[in-house]
Amino acid sequence: MENKQFFYRRLHSLLGVVPIGIFLIQHLIVNHFAVYGPESFNKAAHFMESLPFRYALEIFVIFLPILFHAVLGVYIVLVAKNNVKRYGFFRNWMFFLQRITGIITLIFIVWHVWETRVQIGLGTQELDYSLMENILSNPVMFGFYVLGIVSTTFHFANGLWSFLVSWGITATPRSQRIATYATLIVFVAITYIGLRALFAFV
Amino acid sequence: MAEEKLTLIITRQDNRDSAPYEETFHVNYRKNMNIISALMEIQRNPVNAEGQHVAPVQWESNCLEEVCGACSMVINGTPQQACSTLVDKLEQPIRIQPMSTFPVERDLVIDRSRMFDSLKKVKAWIPIDGTYDLGPGPKMPENKRQWAYELSKCMTCGVCLEACPNVNSKSDFIGPAPLSQVRLFNAHPTGEMHKGERLNALMEDGGISGCGNSQNCVQVCPKGIPLTTSIAALNRDTNIQSFKNFFGSDHSY
Numbered sequence: 001m002e003n004k005q006f007f008y009r010r011l012h013s014l015l016g017v018v019p020i021g022i023f024l025i026q027h028l029i030v031n032h033f034a035v036y037g038p039e040s041f042n043k044a045a046h047f048m049e050s051l052p053f054r055y056a057l058e059i060f061v062i063f064l065p066i067l068f069h070a071v072l073g074v075y076i077v078l079v080a081k082n083n084v085k086r087y088g089f090f091r092n093w094m095f096f097l098q099r100i101t102g103i104i105t106l107i108f109i110v111w112h113v114w115e116t117r118v119q120i121g122l123g124t125q126e127l128d129y130s131l132m133e134n135i136l137s138n139p140v141m142f143g144f145y146v147l148g149i150v151s152t153t154f155h156f157a158n159g160l161w162s163f164l165v166s167w168g169i170t171a172t173p174r175s176q177r178i179a180t181y182a183t184l185i186v187f188v189a190i191t192y193i194g195l196r197a198l199f200a201f202v
Numbered sequence: 203m204a205e206e207k208l209t210l211i212i213t214r215q216d217n218r219d220s221a222p223y224e225e226t227f228h229v230n231y232r233k234n235m236n237i238i239s240a241l242m243e244i245q246r247n248p249v250n251a252e253g254q255h256v257a258p259v260q261w262e263s264n265c266l267e268e269v270c271g272a273c274s275m276v277i278n279g280t281p282q283q284a285c286s287t288l289v290d291k292l293e294q295p296i297r298i299q300p301m302s303t304f305p306v307e308r309d310l311v312i313d314r315s316r317m318f319d320s321l322k323k324v325k326a327w328i329p330i331d332g333t334y335d336l337g338p339g340p341k342m343p344e345n346k347r348q349w350a351y352e353l354s355k356c357m358t359c360g361v362c363l364e365a366c367p368n369v370n371s372k373s374d375f376i377g378p379a380p381l382s383q384v385r386l387f388n389a390h391p392t393g394e395m396h397k398g399e400r401l402n403a404l405m406e407d408g409g410i411s412g413c414g415n416s417q418n419c420v421q422v423c424p425k426g427i428p429l430t431t432s433i434a435a436l437n438r439d440t441n442i443q444s445f446k447n448f449f450g451s452d453h454s455y
Contacts, residue, residue, distance in 0.1 A: 002407065006444065009411035080414060081370040086279055087418045095367060095416035162415045168438020171431055 012072045013166045015065040016159045023062055024156055028149075028190055031197035038129035041200075045127050066109065073102050094158055101155040108148030129201075136201040149194040157187035206231040208240060209251075209295035212259055214309045222306070226251035226295070227259075237277060237284035237298065238263055241310075261310040268424060271359030274301055275310050281364040283424055284310075301364040317358050320380035324403045328393040339392035346389065353386040353432065355425040362419035362429060368412050375412025378419035382432035388439070398455045401436075401443040410440055 033044035051057060077099045084096045115135060119125040136142045161183040164170040170179045207228045215222040227250055229243035241261055248258040263273035266285045273284040276299040278292055289296070304312040330336065342350075356379055363369045363377035384400045387393040404410045410433065419429040446454035 003405070005407045006405040006409065006411040006440070010441070010444075076414070079370075079373040080367050081372070083365070083367050083418070087365055087416075087421070089416075089418060089421050091415065091417035092367070095414055165415050165430075165434050166437055168434055168436075168441055171434035171438065173428070173431065176430070176434070 008072055010166065012069055012076075013159075013163050015069050016156070017163050019061045020065050020069060021156050021160065024152065025190060028153075028194045028197065032193050032200075034129065034132070034197050034200035038133075041129045045129075049127055070106050070109075074106070077102060094161075098155060098158050098162070101151040101158075104147065104151040105155050108144070108151065111144075112148065132201050136198065142198070142202065145198055146195065149198060150191055153187055153191040153194060156190070157183045160186060208235070208289060210240060210244070211295050211297045212244075212309070213297075213299040214259065215300070215306050216257075217308060218305060225256065225259075231289070233290075235289040237275075237287045237289065237296070238266065238273060240289060240296070241284065259310065260308045262312075269357055271357030274312075274359040274361055274364070275299065276301055276364070281361040281422060283359065286424070301360055303364045303366075303369055304360060312360070314358065314360050317360060317363070317377070317379060320376040321358070321383060323376065323406075324380050324384050324409075325396065325400050326380060326383040326387055328387060328390055329396060330392065342391050350386055350389045353382055353389070353427060356382060356386075356427055357425065359424065361422050361424055365418040365422040367416050367418070368414045373412060374408035376408050378413070378429045378433065381410055381413070381436055382427060382429050385432040385436055395455075397439075398443060398446075401440050402447070404436060405440050405444060410436055413437075 030044050030048055031041075034041040080095075080099060082096045082099070084092050116125070116127075116131065120127050120131075125131050136145060161176075161179050164179050165176065170176045208231050210227045210229060212225055212227065213222050214225050227244050229240055229247075232239070238261075241259055245258045248256050250256050261273065261275070261284065263285060264270040265272070268283045268286040271283070274281060275284050276282075277284065277287050278297055281301055284298075298310065300306045300310045300312050302312075304314055304316070307313055330339070358379060360379070362379050366375070366377055368375045369377045381404065384404055388397045388400055413433050415430075417430050420427075420431075423429055443454065
């Protein structure tokens with residue numbers, strides 16, 4: 001374990017973008033088929049469901065990277081001593097929100113996976129439009145999903161910004177400022193895709 | 203006419219292990235006073251607002267011109283040097299606290315030895331001794347020297363560690379100041395010969411990976427050192443160094 005921090009932190013940063021970030025965008029885009037009607041959504045969901053090597057893809061592209069990212073992430077949240085009250089700078093707020101949204105996203109993902117993937121695996125639910133329609137017909141759950149999606153997209157977009165710093169891509173203040181605007185656009189765009197799909201179920 | 207008075211609320215602590223407490227003092231105002239001169243007034247006449255005679259407030263200071271870093275304290279919520287903080291520019295009452303990220307020795311006196319230990323850890327010096335006269339080193343371009351001079355302004359005052367959310371008792375992160383010193387010494391043509399050693403030290407636990415990009419350090423640094431630029435540049439250098447270490451390279455020294 002000694003002197004592994006550097007490796008684990010870099011792996012954590014990388015996994016957040018590849019594959020988790022890529023998976024997130026793919027997931028939200030596939031959800032967006034719901035906008036064109038239940039049939040369209042079911043077709044897309046069925047295509048994803050019948051991908052070859054489905055279990056290997058789920059384990060190595062989705063489950064294990066998220067598990068590692070979550071476990072180390074919770075540790076990172078616990079060792080920080082947030083001080084936005086005393087130092088209310090923009091980046092310090094982003095630092096604080098990154099930790100808050102990380103925790104919200106973790107709770108959301110656990111709940112979401114339990115309600116959908118686990119239930120499908122247990123055979124109690126079918127993967128189709130009506131599964132989500134039922135869940136989202138409850139206004140509390142709808143609110144929870146809105147919060148979950150916005151929190152996830154924020155965590156991803158702001159994480160992309162710190163990925164660029166952690167990998168030494170954006171070093172100068174100017175490049176970091178432009179990266180702030182670029183990741184803001186990413187945030188708005190994928191939040192729009194995610195929320196529009198959500199509203200298609202109600 | 204009654205003399206103008208200043209009100210100072212100071213967080214005091216009698217020794218390392220005792221609990222901190224607040225004490226209020228009124229001191230006579232003079233024009234162009236700084237925090238050190240206000241503390242000197244208390245030293246001259248150590249009587250608190252209740253009229254009790256108390257032990258004078260302890261603090262550290264040396265240069266009195268913001269180059270030594272010894273008199274850093276939290277003044278009205280902002281960590282800064284007491285010598286260069288002018289009373290006229292502060293709201294009253296003035297609240298003064300020790301930088302409690304560090305162990306408090308007494309009153310406003312803190313122990314910054316962890317910073318000096320970190321400088322040793324990252325080898326923040328240039329080795330010039332050999333078993334024979336090594337002669338003059340390579341020359342440094344003038345524009346690079348001017349650029350590096352900005353990094354050399356660090357006075358190990360500890361303000362960046364105080365503001366950093368990742369420097370605390372739960373974390374082993376060494377903080378922004380020693381990181382930036384690695385960039386300074388790696389930029390020097392002779393120091394560059396030991397670049398890999400310093401980068402490898404930064405990759406140890408508590409090193410550069412402890413940074414969470416809150417960027418408070420660059421906002422509060424009294425010397426305006428581009429700390430976050432240094433950290434990002436060192437992120438790049440340590441990543442490259444780690445690839446060299448793992449895959450193998452004849453240039454990983």
